Amino acid sequence: MKCFEKCTILDIACENRECRYSIENKEYKNCTIVAAKKGPMTLQQIGDIFGVTRMRICQLEKKILKKISNISI
Numbered sequence: 001m002k003c004f005e006k007c008t009i010l011d012i013a014c015e016n017r018e019c020r021y022s023i024e025n026k027e028y029k030n031c032t033i034v035a036a037k038k039g040p041m042t043l044q045q046i047g048d049i050f051g052v053t054r055m056r057i058c059q060l061e062k063k064i065l066k067k068i069s070n071i072s073i
Contacts (some may be wrong), residue, residue, distance in 0.1 A: 004033040025049050 004021060007014045007029045014030040016022060021032045028035035028049060035041075035049055043054045043061070050057075 004029075004031045007031055008034060008037075023049060024051075 003014050003016045003019050006012075012029065013026055014022060014034075019031075022030055023032055023035070024030060025035065028038070032049075043057045047054045047057045
């Protein structure tokens with residue numbers, strides 16, 4: 001069982017700081033997977049989770065979408 005599954009089932013915050021999905025956010029049990037499962041979020045909400053501005057999330061989103069669009073299938 002993966003740590004994010006355990007945290008969800010047991011309703012506890014993840015303490016595994018070595019996990020690649022770890023964030024410092026008790027509201028989302030310190031896990032980006034748990035946060036993502038909460039449904040659609042605004043750029044501001046995502047920025048609050050990661051401790052960055054809404055504008056920085058917007059910049060990252062644009063950069064990621066550009067990279068995805070350049071991938072050939």
